[in-house]
Amino acid sequence: MVLHIPTLQLVCVFVFCLMGLLSIHAWLRETRERSLAYLGSMMLLAAAGMLLTGLRGLGIDVVPLVLANVLLLLSAGMNWTAMRVFAGRLPHLPGLFAGAALWLLLCLVPAFYGSMSTRVSVYSALVTAYGVLTALEFWRSRRQLEVAYVPALLLTLLHTAFYAVRAFADKGLAFDNALSGSGQGVSFFSLMLFEAMLYVIGIAYVTLAMVKERAELRFKAAAFSDALTGVGNRRAFMTRGERSLLDSQRRGAGAALLLCDLDHFKRLNDTYGHQTGDQALIAFGQLALANLRPQDVFGRIGGEEFACLLPETDERQAVQVAERLRRGFSELAMLEPGLLSVSIGVVTTQDVGHDLSRLLSEADQALYTAKGKGRNRVQTRLRERCASSLC
Template sequence: MSSLHIPSLLLANGSVVTLCGLLMLFSWWRGRTQPALLWNGCMLLLAAIGLVCNALRGLGFDWLPIIVGNMLLLFCAGMNWTVMRVLCGRAPRWPWLFSGALVWWLLCQWPAFYQNLSWRILAHTLLMSCFMLLAMRELWRARRKLQVSVLPALLLIGLHTLFYVMRMLISVQHTDRPLQENPLFPVLLVESMLYAVGIAFVVLAMVKEQIEQRYRLAAYSDPLTGIGNRRAFLDSGERLLGLCQRQQQPVALLLFDLDHFKAVNDRFGHSSGDKVLQAFSQGAQLQLRRGDVFGRIGGEEFACLIHGRLEDALQLAERMRQGFAEHCVEQHRHTVSVGVAASDQAGYDLERLLALADAALYRAKHAGRNRVMAHGADMPPQGVPSC
């Protein structure tokens, strides 16, 4: 590495880091919806300036590389941490962002520190490592949210930190000669270049994963109630049925349809109707167990797929029906009819389960509503308490 031409390496380093920064800014500019790209772009451009300042040693104005260059690099480390915070949906911490650069400036006011290269290397590495560890902590927190891209990001920042610590251990043994003559100097330049490229890719991958998640959420969730929509219900339902079929466990499907909902809208207004839908969805979810699949599959139609036999499903449906009938929404009571079908009758075919449950629901409606019905095991009709 020491045979590499240092000025060429410096030029390549500055150009690559600048290009990565510009690429980030361009990506941000196109949509202007991802602040993490803006932060990362500014961080890389400032890092390019910091690296150039840092390299200008032995020219008679050492304050530029020692004070300004290192302050810029420490500020960039704070920005790097902020990029990870913003990516994970957290706000920047402004005072902490500047703290590394400020501490460095204060330390440099102390002549004994300023004159001592070993102390400077030690302090710089410690401050840098703190910001890297903070960035890794943010990523670790977001590991469940961003499952695909978080691991490469953690690995990259972890390796970068490790490199800094190793550089410190070796550098303190070579404090007798200028930094440019240090055998580690070209390694430092190559590593910072690779890190700039790596962090640009990693941040782009994290942003892409977030956008994909946002689209998936919009395509699969019902904005009014926050639960899964028809598509989500069918997808999750198929998965649950496949699992139960393999394990030969019984499954049952409950189909709910709010009674006289058109009249609810007509009498109390559409927004009251919306509140009734939300209240039903919230109440129903309280009765469900982990692993049950619940979704809004139509305007005032909900479906639920549960582990269990027909009898279990009928008991659950009755609890849900009763709970809803006893609950006032905006001073009025409302009711729901339920059709139930189980894998004992329909097998593990979701379409068939839905058809049988729908037929049972149709019978429940025609029998007077506010009741649970299923093939062969219908629940007796219940009265509706008044508010």
């Protein structure tokens, strides 16, 4: 089958333009994802470069040989930058322009400019280098991405491998061979055009999929996070808490629940203002997180009410944790000593079983008892522990 290279190049230009404009459109709808802007720019630069390569044989070889390849190398740099930005890193401008700058310098050397095979090898090596850098961005950030990055990594590795092979195997395509669709270099050049279209379509799709997945994770995190304190909200606490209790019950392990309520919170707001009240809530949230283990479940479940579920914890250990929270909160230097305090109700699964709703109900009764006995106390189902100044 005779392949008409100019037609294939024109198809490439249209595909690159279409995918580039769609990526730019997606970025305009989700402006936080700057990687889409770089990705769209990559495709549009590739379209321009591919269009200029079709100007061979018109007596202006400096355009297809120099300017076209500069644009194509800038496109490869943009591809690397897009994935770098997606991974949360800043663009590296010297690296972005290094390939194009090196090409311009080499084109000043007559031996390089006059050798098609050398130009093909150097261009392919530069694209390979950008591909390696792109793959390294994925690998370096694999633990932080939290999205399915493997398809993008595989596409990048295949794209990189193709140009690594081309650097040694392809000697270039003569202009007459390109017009006739036969002769040395036609098959490899045609394969390169097909590979370029498949890569652009594939990387656009998987990048949009990663962006969508990350947006969904952000929305999910926002839905499960308390906007003021940054800790889990009631929904997050109930979801994680029930899962933790099921796991504890399956393993035959116990757990404890701490229900914490900041004392005289309305009076604090009325006297010092709501900003001070908000600071007190934030401070307690930070204090609790600093004193809890990674496997503990913590959240703000009401206005000034927080809950902590401590797996593999008995009553004695739970009371120790509660006392640390109570003392730590009362010793904060936000206000005058004695103005900040918290009452805490403590129950365990040994007392009421592994039902979260019942644990909360029983802890609420213990908390109510602590409030009735003067506040600033840790109260279990059977006994209370209070600040030494109040005992």
